[in-house]
Amino acid sequence: MAYEEGDEVKFPMPLSKKTIGWGILGIVLIIILISLFYTIGPEEVGVIKRWGRFVRTTEPGLHFKIPFAETVTKVRVKHIFKGEFGFRTLRAGVETIYAPERFEEESLMLTGDLNVAVVEWIVQYRIKDPIDYLFKVRDVQKTIGDLSESAMRQIVGDRSVDEVLTVGRIEVALETQEKLQQILDTYDVGIQVTTVKLKDVNPPDPVKDSFNEVNVAKQDRETTINQAWEAYNKVIPRAKGEAEKTISQAEGYAVNRVNRAMGDANKFVAVWKEYQMAKDVTKRRLYLETLGEILPKIGRTYILDVDQKGVLPLLSLAEKGGE
Amino acid sequence: MRLTRLVPILVVIIIGLIILGGTLYTVDQTQQVIITQFGEPIGKPITKAGLYLKKPFIQKVNYFEKRLLAWDGLPTQVPTKDKRYIWVDATARWRIVDPLKFLQTVGNERTALGRLDDIIDSATRNKITSHLLYELVRNSEREFVETEVSLEIEEKIGKVKYGREEISRSILEEASRLVPGFGIELADVRIKRLNYVERVREGVYARMIAERKRVAEQYRSEGQGKKAEIEGMREKELQRITSEAYRRAQEITGKADAEATKIYAGAYSKDPEFYSFLKTLDTYKGTLNKDTWLLLTSESDFYKYLKSISPEKASKKR
Numbered sequence: 001m002a003y004e005e006g007d008e009v010k011f012p013m014p015l016s017k018k019t020i021g022w023g024i025l026g027i028v029l030i031i032i033l034i035s036l037f038y039t040i041g042p043e044e045v046g047v048i049k050r051w052g053r054f055v056r057t058t059e060p061g062l063h064f065k066i067p068f069a070e071t072v073t074k075v076r077v078k079h080i081f082k083g084e085f086g087f088r089t090l091r092a093g094v095e096t097i098y099a100p101e102r103f104e105e106e107s108l109m110l111t112g113d114l115n116v117a118v119v120e121w122i123v124q125y126r127i128k129d130p131i132d133y134l135f136k137v138r139d140v141q142k143t144i145g146d147l148s149e150s151a152m153r154q155i156v157g158d159r160s161v162d163e164v165l166t167v168g169r170i171e172v173a174l175e176t177q178e179k180l181q182q183i184l185d186t187y188d189v190g191i192q193v194t195t196v197k198l199k200d201v202n203p204p205d206p207v208k209d210s211f212n213e214v215n216v217a218k219q220d221r222e223t224t225i226n227q228a229w230e231a232y233n234k235v236i237p238r239a240k241g242e243a244e245k246t247i248s249q250a251e252g253y254a255v256n257r258v259n260r261a262m263g264d265a266n267k268f269v270a271v272w273k274e275y276q277m278a279k280d281v282t283k284r285r286l287y288l289e290t291l292g293e294i295l296p297k298i299g300r301t302y303i304l305d306v307d308q309k310g311v312l313p314l315l316s317l318a319e320k321g322g323e
Numbered sequence: 324m325r326l327t328r329l330v331p332i333l334v335v336i337i338i339g340l341i342i343l344g345g346t347l348y349t350v351d352q353t354q355q356v357i358i359t360q361f362g363e364p365i366g367k368p369i370t371k372a373g374l375y376l377k378k379p380f381i382q383k384v385n386y387f388e389k390r391l392l393a394w395d396g397l398p399t400q401v402p403t404k405d406k407r408y409i410w411v412d413a414t415a416r417w418r419i420v421d422p423l424k425f426l427q428t429v430g431n432e433r434t435a436l437g438r439l440d441d442i443i444d445s446a447t448r449n450k451i452t453s454h455l456l457y458e459l460v461r462n463s464e465r466e467f468v469e470t471e472v473s474l475e476i477e478e479k480i481g482k483v484k485y486g487r488e489e490i491s492r493s494i495l496e497e498a499s500r501l502v503p504g505f506g507i508e509l510a511d512v513r514i515k516r517l518n519y520v521e522r523v524r525e526g527v528y529a530r531m532i533a534e535r536k537r538v539a540e541q542y543r544s545e546g547q548g549k550k551a552e553i554e555g556m557r558e559k560e561l562q563r564i565t566s567e568a569y570r571r572a573q574e575i576t577g578k579a580d581a582e583a584t585k586i587y588a589g590a591y592s593k594d595p596e597f598y599s600f601l602k603t604l605d606t607y608k609g610t611l612n613k614d615t616w617l618l619l620t621s622e623s624d625f626y627k628y629l630k631s632i633s634p635e636k637a638s639k640k641r
Contacts, residue, residue, distance in 0.1 A: 053372035210535035217539035221546030243568030250572030254579030260585030265590030
């Protein structure tokens with residue numbers, strides 16, 4: 001050491017040793033204090049281990065622990081975790097952005113009729129038992145991922161492709177959730193599956209067009225049928241109306257005919273009754289009245305005296321002969 | 324206090340800490356421990372979590388996982404019993420149950436995973452090649468729900484004797500027989516993914532497309548058929564409506580004609596002679612006009628008076 005006793009006296013550092021001592025003590029105290037307290041967030045639970053062994057769990061708030069011996073692991077028990085299969089969300093929001101690449105190895109699966117479908121889905125889960133979650137299974141997230149794929153394929157494998165694409169969606173989701181939960185429970189992983197939801201379910205890209213074609217054909221069928229009905233409706237109601245018209249006309253004719261007949265008959269009877277009274281004179285009257293009426297209308301009238309013979313040849317029967 | 328006096332104390336403390344550090348060790352809740360002395364395992368495995376003592380420097384602590392671990396195989400290409408090539412990707416859960424044996428046979432997790440690759444892959448391969456494809460895909464004999472598009476399934480699906488879960492179980496069984504030698508227990512083996520290999524997939528797609536095309540054609544021809552049906556109906560309906568109307572009209576007019584005839588007959592039969600007289604006169608009015616030339620003799624009833632006012636004379640001559 002290069003220090004002399006005199007050097008120490010010369011430089012006024014009366015607190016130097018104490019300062020160092022207090023300093024060290026202070027740092028140690030701060031470290032102890034820091035490791036003495038910990039806070040648990042509102043959606044968490046603290047799992048406390050003493051020398052590696054689980055001792056207790058703590059609720060949200062400020063807590064005390066034995067420094068160095070006890071360690072805290074915070075487990076987000078209220079948080080809903082989400083796993084995505086066949087797609088990835090890049091940024092969630094009002095307009096969620098999805099990763100452009102496809103994850104076909106996750107989503108491509110065989111259906112029960114040995115066809116292929118592309119199924120995208122999400123799994124939501126929460127930690128129902130933080131102790132099981134921490135101490136029973138190591139790669140929980142991977143386990144959930146693997147098992148969810150396995151469960152989904154098992155459920156889809158018992159359905160036809162059309163069922164998966166159309167009517168079976170909800171059922172597939174529900175049964176997968178049930179199956180997944182059942183498998184997870186056998187591992188005591190401490191996870192509660194809250195939701196399994198199918199997102200897009202599609203036929204594989206190469207066959208998509210032909211699936212659309214079926215829809216188009218279905219539309220075509222409806223259109224063709226509608227057109228046929230249109231033509232039907234164009235003709236039939238009109239024909240019905242015309243039929244009504246024909247019948248009405250016939251009825252009109254009937255009324256007319258009967259009325260006229262009755263009129264004629266009544267007139268005849270009336271005249272005839274009078275005629276009965278004075279047959280001869282009535283007959284003459286009627287005859288003469290008629291001739292009186294028609295003679296003026298007639299083009300030419302020739303009156304031949306029966307006593308004169310040979311007049312007839314004089315008459316030219318031609319039109320101009322009379323002029 | 325002189326610093327020179329402080330140094331030995333510090334040295335003693337540091338050495339003490341090192342010795343203490345070499346003596347004390349903790350076993351975590353998730354771990355199990357084997358103590359080895361110059362590579363030689365000492366005592367039983369420690370599986371209970373807590374603070375423990377060992378001889379410093381000469382004894383080494385070997386930590387092993389106590390929790391369930393994941394194994395994820397690579398996809399392998401396997402033919403099924405019906406010679407369909409598929410990719411199979413299995414997943415398994417396993418744990419170290421005998422850390423001593425584990426330490427002696429495989430040593431660490433990485434080596435263990437390699438061993439599991441071999442064991443599970445070969446078990447999977449064995450089981451896949453001895454089952455038909457639909458048995459691997461299906462799990463039960465559940466009937467498909469009828470959808471709007473109902474295809475006849477081209478491939479005959481037979482009885483699902485085993486099903487995926489059953490086959491998974493048999494893979495687990497077969498693989499489980501080999502792992503205890505490594506101090507490992509297999510908890511579960513499952514088929515995670517199963518897919519046609521690319522070449523087969525193309526064929527399947529072609530089949531799917533053909534099926535859809537058939538359905539599309541079916542729809543179209545259904546539409547045409549229905550259209551023809553409606554057209555036929557239209558034609559029939561049209562004929563029925565018009566003919567019915569005609570029939571009704573004829574009936575109505577016929578009835579009216581009959582009635583009129585009856586009325587006329589009823590009236591005219593009172594005096595047919597008078598009727599023909601009246602009717603004839605009426606007809607004259609209608610048929611004679613300016614184009615008519617009428618030749619009448621002075622003997623006619625109308626002109627007889629032209630020659631004589633004595634009708635008797637005129638009529639006598641006739």
